[in-house]
Ligand SMILES: Nc1nc2c(ncn2[C@@H]2O[C@H](COP(=O)(O)OP(=O)(O)OP(=O)(O)O)[C@@H](O)[C@H]2O)c(=O)[nH]1
C-alpha cells in the first residue's frame with residue numbers, strides 16, 4: 529500500500545481529532561470517579577470583558593479564560609471580582625463563574641427601556657477629562673463630579689490638550705481649575721499630543737481601577753492610548769483568546785496598566801452621567817453645598833428664595849462658588865418629578 533502523504537493541514541486535523549478523543553476519555557474517567565471533575569478548584573478572578581452569554585475572566589496572574597456563568601448569578605459586568613473554576617485540563621472547554629464578590633462601586637446607565645443597568649464594577653478612580661477645546665462648561669464637569677460623588681468614587685480632573693492653552697485661554701481655565709482644586713479635587717494638566725503631564729497622570733492611575741469620562745472630543749481615546757501603549761493590540765489578542773472573533777463588540781473592556789492598576793473603557797462608561805436622581809441626591813453630589821444645607825433657617829428650604837438660606841449666603845460671601853450654586857439650580861431644573869433627567 530502506498531504510504532499516504534499527509535499535508536500539514538491534514539496532520540493538524542488528525543492531531544486535533546486525537547486530542548479531542550483523549551479529552552473525551554479524560555472526561556469519561558472523571559465521570560466514573562466522583563473525586564475527579566472536569567473543573568479545577570475555585571479561585572479568584574476579575575471579569576475583563578463580556579460577550580453576552582460569556583465572560584472573559586483573568587486569574588490573579590493575569591491569564592484570561594473564557595467562562596460561562598451560573599444562571600442564578602446577577603448580571604456580571606467588567607471589573608467584577610468573581611469566584612470561578614477553570615477547566616481541569618487546559619483547553620478542555622470553558623471555565624465557570626460561580627459567585628460574585630461584593631462590589632465596591634457600580635457605574636450604571638439606562639438601557640433602551642430606561643432601566644438602569646450596571647456597566648462596570650469596582651472602579652475606584654474616575655478621571656473627568658476636559659480641554660481648552662471644546663470650550664469647557666463647569667455645568668458639564670459638575671454633572672460628572674456629582675455622578676462620581678453619588679457612586680462613591682473619588683474623581684480627578686484632567687485638563688487635556690495643555691499644548692493648546694494660550695495666554696487668552698489661560699485665565700479662564702485657571703478660574704475653572706481653582707474652583708475644583710479649592711473643593712479638593714486634584715487637577716492634572718496633560719497633553720496626549722506632546723506628552724506633557726503624562727507622567728503625573730500615570731502616577732495618579734497607578735494602583736487604581738480607573739475610567740476616563742468627559743465630553744466628546746476632549747481626548748479620552750487619545751489619553752487611553754497614551755497611558756496604555758498597545759491597547760489596540762490587546763483587543764486583537766482578546767478576540768483570539770475568546771474565540772469569538774474580531775467583530776465581537778463588547779460593552780466594556782478592562783486593561784492592565786503597565787505600572788500596576790487597571791483601566792476600564794467603553795462608550796457606555798464614557799457617557800456615564802446623572803440618571804434617575806432627585807434634587808436631594810443632586811445636592812449630596814455637591815460636597816460644599818451638602819455640608820451647608822442643614823444650616824438654612826427653614827428646614828424645608830428650597831434654597832431659591834427663602835431668607836436665611838445658608839447656601840445663598842455662602843455664595844454671596846464667597847465661601848462657595850456662585851457658579852457651582854448656579855449649576856446646581858440649572859441641573860435641578862432638568863430633573864423631573866421621577867428624578868429622571870430630561871434631555872438637555
Ligand atoms: N492638540 C491636541 N489635540 C488632542 C489632544 N488629545 C486629543 N487631541 C485631539 O482631539 C480630538 C479628539 O480626541 P479623541 O481622543 O478622539 O477624543 P474623545 O474624548 O475620545 O472623543 P469621543 O470618542 O467623541 O468621546 C482628536 O482630533 C485628537 O487628535 C491633545 O493633547 N492636544
Ligand SMILES: [Zn+2]
Pocket residue numbers: 821824829830831832834836837838839840
Ligand atoms: Zn437654603
